Amino acid sequence: xxxxxxxxxxxxxxxxxxxxxxxxxxxxxxxxxxxxxxxxxxxxxxxxxxxxxxxxxxxxxxxxxxxxxxxxxxxxxxxxxxxxxxxxxxxxxxxxxxxxxxxxxxxxxxxxxxxxxxxxxxxxxxxxxxxxxxxxxxxxxxxxxxxxxxxxxxxxxxxxxxxxxxxxxxxxxxxxxxxxxxxxxxxxxxxxxxxxxxxxxxxxxxxxxxxxxxxxxxxxxxxxxxxxxxxxxxxxxxxxxxxxxxxxxxxxxxxxxxxxxxxxxxxxxxxxxxxxxxxxxxxxxxxxxxxxx
Amino acid sequence: xxxxxxxxxxxxxxxxxxxxxxxxxxxxxxxxxxxxxxxxxxxxxxxxxxxxxxxxxxxxxxxxxxxxxxxxxxxxxxxxxxxxxxxxxxxxxxxxxxxxxxxxxxxxxxxxxxxxxxxxxxxxxxxxxxxxxxxxxxxxxxxxxxxxxxxxxxxxxxxxxxxxxxxxxxxxxxxxxxxxxxxxxxxxxxxxxxxxxxxxxxxxxxxxxxxxxxxxxxxxxxxxxxxxxxxxxxxxxxxxxxxxxxxxxxxxxxxxxxxxxxxxxxxxxxxxxxxxxxxxxxxxxxxxxxxxxxxxxxxxxxxxxxxxxxxxxxxxxxxxxxxxxxxxxxxxxxxxxxxxxxxxxxxxxxxxxxxxxxxxxxxxxxxxxxxxxxxxxxxxxx
Numbered sequence: 001x002x003x004x005x006x007x008x009x010x011x012x013x014x015x016x017x018x019x020x021x022x023x024x025x026x027x028x029x030x031x032x033x034x035x036x037x038x039x040x041x042x043x044x045x046x047x048x049x050x051x052x053x054x055x056x057x058x059x060x061x062x063x064x065x066x067x068x069x070x071x072x073x074x075x076x077x078x079x080x081x082x083x084x085x086x087x088x089x090x091x092x093x094x095x096x097x098x099x100x101x102x103x104x105x106x107x108x109x110x111x112x113x114x115x116x117x118x119x120x121x122x123x124x125x126x127x128x129x130x131x132x133x134x135x136x137x138x139x140x141x142x143x144x145x146x147x148x149x150x151x152x153x154x155x156x157x158x159x160x161x162x163x164x165x166x167x168x169x170x171x172x173x174x175x176x177x178x179x180x181x182x183x184x185x186x187x188x189x190x191x192x193x194x195x196x197x198x199x200x201x202x203x204x205x206x207x208x209x210x211x212x213x214x215x216x217x218x219x220x221x222x223x224x225x226x227x228x229x230x231x232x233x234x235x236x237x238x239x240x241x242x243x244x245x246x247x248x249x250x251x252x253x254x255x256x257x258x259x260x261x262x263x264x265x266x267x268x269x270x271x272x273x274x275x276x277x278x279x280x281x282x283x284x285x286x287x288x289x290x291x292x293x
Numbered sequence: 294x295x296x297x298x299x300x301x302x303x304x305x306x307x308x309x310x311x312x313x314x315x316x317x318x319x320x321x322x323x324x325x326x327x328x329x330x331x332x333x334x335x336x337x338x339x340x341x342x343x344x345x346x347x348x349x350x351x352x353x354x355x356x357x358x359x360x361x362x363x364x365x366x367x368x369x370x371x372x373x374x375x376x377x378x379x380x381x382x383x384x385x386x387x388x389x390x391x392x393x394x395x396x397x398x399x400x401x402x403x404x405x406x407x408x409x410x411x412x413x414x415x416x417x418x419x420x421x422x423x424x425x426x427x428x429x430x431x432x433x434x435x436x437x438x439x440x441x442x443x444x445x446x447x448x449x450x451x452x453x454x455x456x457x458x459x460x461x462x463x464x465x466x467x468x469x470x471x472x473x474x475x476x477x478x479x480x481x482x483x484x485x486x487x488x489x490x491x492x493x494x495x496x497x498x499x500x501x502x503x504x505x506x507x508x509x510x511x512x513x514x515x516x517x518x519x520x521x522x523x524x525x526x527x528x529x530x531x532x533x534x535x536x537x538x539x540x541x542x543x544x545x546x547x548x549x550x551x552x553x554x555x556x557x558x559x560x561x562x563x564x565x566x567x568x569x570x571x572x573x574x575x576x577x578x579x580x581x582x583x584x585x586x587x588x589x590x591x592x593x594x595x596x597x598x599x600x601x602x603x604x605x606x607x608x609x610x611x612x613x614x615x616x617x618x619x620x621x622x623x624x625x626x627x628x629x630x631x632x633x634x635x636x637x638x639x640x641x642x643x644x645x646x647x648x649x650x651x652x653x654x655x656x657x658x659x660x661x662x663x664x665x666x667x668x669x670x671x672x673x674x675x
Binding site for chain 1: 366395439
């Protein structure tokens with residue numbers, strides 16, 4: 001039976017969707033349109049004249065060694081954040097799936113970090129890792145390890161990677177745990193009867209059955225690492241020292257808001273937009289259908 | 294191919310004891326069916342043998358080797374699960390080959406074993422399919438195939454037919470029996486379906502509340518149930534039970550409903566007045582002419598025509614429920630007179646529910662030979 005309600009007339013349906021359309025228009029379509037427009041123009045230093053210059057902004061971006069470096073850095077950053085967040089989430093989920101004492105507490109604690117805002121999480125990491133005031137950072141110094149992420153670029157990048165992955169572990173954990181619990185216990189038992197040891201069961205039965213979850217999380221994590229880590233990075237290192245932790249989103253902000261190169265920054269955000277569209281398309285292509293069937 | 298001995302096998306989950314100690318011995322190639330109502334501990338028993346659960350007490354000895362503490366992987370036992378438990382991401386071939394690959398068999402060897410099993414089961418055309426592309430019956434066969442190719446010492450079946458529709462179930466039942474005979478693999482089969490139990494088992498183990506109620510051949514269980522639970526559980530429609538007292542120096546039972554029934558097979562021990570329960574199967578009840586001396590009046594309140602025969606449900610004057618199976622129709626509301634065939638009476642002690650056999654030895658001709666071999670009071674010996 002068709003349980004949908006069909007509203008007659010024109011005004012009522014429009015009134016229902018209008019708020020959503022308005023929000024989308026004001027906060028997405030309008031700025032995105034402006035960015036696309038801006039990426040094809042150049043404005044003089046006083047903001048008096050705006051010229052249409054075609055793809056010149058994009059070409060100069062690709063010529064810019066700094067941009068290419070940021071691109072590579074972002075790729076490494078995304079790969080490591082995703083790998084770290086997913087691998088540790090899977091590990092924790094496998095542990096939490098067992099019948100262990102205090103399982104409920106363990107699970108709850110693992111989900112908590114997700115409720116922490118990026119900036120707050122960054123402050124927590126400062127408390128832990130700062131070379132002078134951080135609990136661990138200070139100890140590292142005392143042990144003779146030269147730890148100072150405010151001057152050492154590699155350490156800074158490592159720190160933002162770990163901090164960014166940390167909040168995402170909770171999200172991945174929930175999905176992996178649900179994925180593990182949806183595997184019928186009899187399938188695992190059948191593998192045990194077939195003679196498969198724990199690691200082989202994990203590799204040949206559990207992991208393949210988690211593939212849809214893994215793929216979904218891979219896309220979500222890449223998008224997260226590429227775009228939603230802005231707050232964490234800004235609060236921890238502001239992109240520094242130097243360019244060490246400047247990812248593409250941070251660079252958009254630096255070039256556009258700080259250095260006022262609006263056209264270049266617009267071109268950068270258009271490229272980012274295309275990447276998101278691409279990732280989302282991949283996700284829909286491979287997952288959209290499967291989750292429906 | 295192996296023998297299996299269970300000794301005092303018990304399992305408790307915390308304070309809850311689900312299995313109170315089971316002794317059972319399977320001869321090489323024998324198929325024993327564990328049957329009982331849900332929650333009687335039959336699946337737990339199977340999982341203990343499989344090694345999927347650890348027993349609280351007792352031992353499992355497979356082919357002379359104590360495997361009680363061994364991992365399932367080390368026991369060389371194959372199991373067919375109720376929901377088939379096929380690996381969803383593997384093809385039929387890979388499903389069947391999985392256990393063989395773990396045992397590091399050669400490629401050609403795996404191929405030939407899987408092909409042979411698939412031909413035997415009639416699934417040789419499906420080897421490239423994934424489980425979700427198969428029907429219930431086909432999945433069932435793949436699950437069987439996965440067990441067969443391993444050539445294990447012991448087969449375990451955990452209600453393998455309960456997810457199939459009635460027609461397929463009958464067909465697969467016969468197929469499982471044929472296959473098990475042909476391969477000669479010692480098997481334990483769990484079911485709640487008494488028809489499955491009766492048709493499949495060389496012997497049955499009837500479980501009741503975590504204890505074995507009787508271990509015997511299907512016919513022995515049907516003809517000489519060890520207690521009222523087994524008597525009521527095996528046989529459809531279920532046996533009628535009538536309260537009675539021992540009378541006439543142990544030679545008869547005085548039914549509370551009136552008539553005094555003389556035992557056809559000999560006197561029972563005990564004083565007159567000992568409380569008994571007399572069991573009679575609905576098919577052993579005859580309809581007598583109105584006003585017959587040894588008759589029971591039955592007010593029929595439900596009539597179930599089965600085609601060739603009719604089930605009459607009703608109440609005796611005392612209010613006890615009673616069922617008769619007979620040819621021909623009766624109208625609801627009618628009163629009929631029924632008689633109990635004296636040779637078909639089952640006599641149980643009221644207090645314990647245990648079967649009360651005649652004091653004199655039963656003439657050998659009346660006992661079915663296989664039943665005599667697996668006596669109900671000797672569950673361990675074969």
